[in-house]
Amino acid sequence: MDRRPETLAAQALHHIDAETGAVIPPLHPATTFARDAGNQLIGPRDYARPQGPNADHAAAIVAALEGAKAARLFASGLGAASAVFETVAPAGHVVAQSRMYHGTRKLLARLAATGRITLSWFDPDAPESLAGTIEPGRTELVWIETPANPSWTILDIAACARAAHEAGAILAVDGTCAPPCTTRALDLGADLVMHSATKYLNGHSDVLAGVVATRETDARWTRLGEIASLSGATPGAFESWLLVRGLRTLFVRFERQSANAMALARALRDHAAVSHVLYPGLATHPGHAIAARQMTGGYGGLLSLRLKGGFAAAGKLAASTQVFIQATSIGGVESLIEHRKPIEGPDSPTPDDLVRLSCGIEAEADLVGDLVAALDGL
Structure with missing residues (x-):
């Protein structure tokens, strides 16, 4: 039967441990996983850095709540944002709002200063300026945050998605301040949604984590996974387990x-x-x-x-x-x-x-x- 998001969250996707019957998911601190006599993996993974069992579970819950094809955990919200920006081609054009969470703003300015991306800002208090800032055929990524921290400026996600898509770009939304219990950015046309899971998703001020969810498991999503693994920007098992605990009461x-x-x-x-x-x-x-x-x-x-x-x-x-x-x-x-x-x-x-x-x-x-x-x- 179909279950409402509130039920999916509270039951951590109706997780019951197959070995013990426990209704709380087990903690898997292992970093490496065995092979059999034929050198075949016993389970689905050989090493924890790409994403361990607890991170898989947390990501699956977020994907279900967002209505996403997939989700991936990172060691922090800025780690998640960095991975999204890393998928942009060298010197690729990014458009972002000029007032938003100061950490992401500083990160974008640094990437632009080093030549990793080219960057244009638009005024979130004049959202009509977005269309004039996007360059059709050149802009690759539009990044917005709504509500924007700490002014709580609101942007129309659907309108921003249309503007990005008409120019051949994708829209990524920082949804940290509007988690999926209130806003599902992918349903409104966004291609990616990022959260600092440290904040609402965990909700207990004891986890540092980030997450990205996607509307399509396309080539960019594959690159994002490679970046996460090769950069090592993935959370540990205990943080992932705590995040599952937090998501249950979101x-x-x-x-x-x-x-x-x-x-x-x-x-x-x-x-x-x-x-x-x-x-x-x-x-x-x-x-x-x-x-x-x-x-x-x-x-x-x-x-x-x-x-x-x-x-x-x-x-x-x-x-x-x-x-x-x-x-x-x-x-x-x-x-x-x-x-x-x-x-x-x-x-x-x-x-x-x-x-x-x-x-x-x-x-x-x-x-x-x-x-x-x-x-x-x-």
Whole structure:
């Protein structure tokens, strides 16, 4: 029988260990696998670096949730993104949005500076500029992130896919901030979707991993697998096993995180110390209508505040909360707060006054009360 994604995730694809009957998948720390007397492999693999049993299981769950033909795990989100960019031909043309997760932005700028790729930026706040930035017959890859960290700008995945495909390019989507419990980018026309699995997919701030899922198992996908194996950018067995554990609660975590973020956004939007609340779930957000179409399972637990007091107020707020923890990352069960500009550096386009919030699964009243009290003290 067909099962809904919530069931597939919760049961880890209805996994039952064939040897013991255990309903929790076993951990396979082995790095090498035996052959029989005829020098034939006993199982499907000889070595763990290409992808071990636990990584295979985690990738299969992600592929099922994304509606993908296949998925592959990497040692981190940036490792996954790097592998995608490595599939581009030498000096191939890549188009990417100018404001997004600062790690990927720095990676792309570095690849362009070394001549590995040629790179053009487009303004995500003027998405019509994408079509003018793509060069038909020359652009090979279009890279977008939606919602974009930490501004939470929304891009129309289907429209971006059409623009890329009409020019002969492919579309890759960083879906870290919109996991498949709310957005399935491949269904909207994307060719590849990448996640920092460290964030929502694992959700417990104890795994470093990345994943790429594909709409087609084509030549580029084959190259991606070769790159993963030859670069060694693959996760260990324990990290992969923990990721399976995290994926089992993805849907319920995301629902609670989305509810907490919505409550915060509504409570803080009229606070005297706040100039802007950036959250795609608010009807006043410029990308709300697109987000409502794309994010069918909730708008997520991520929002940002811009403060009237500027840089100093942002730093003070991040250091003043008692429930929110001042730390870097997103998507975990604990709520985090961060003044982003000092983290990203002076070249970042992130405003000086922006504070990023990642809502966890704590009591809504505690989160709202904590932020209101900290803002009142500015």
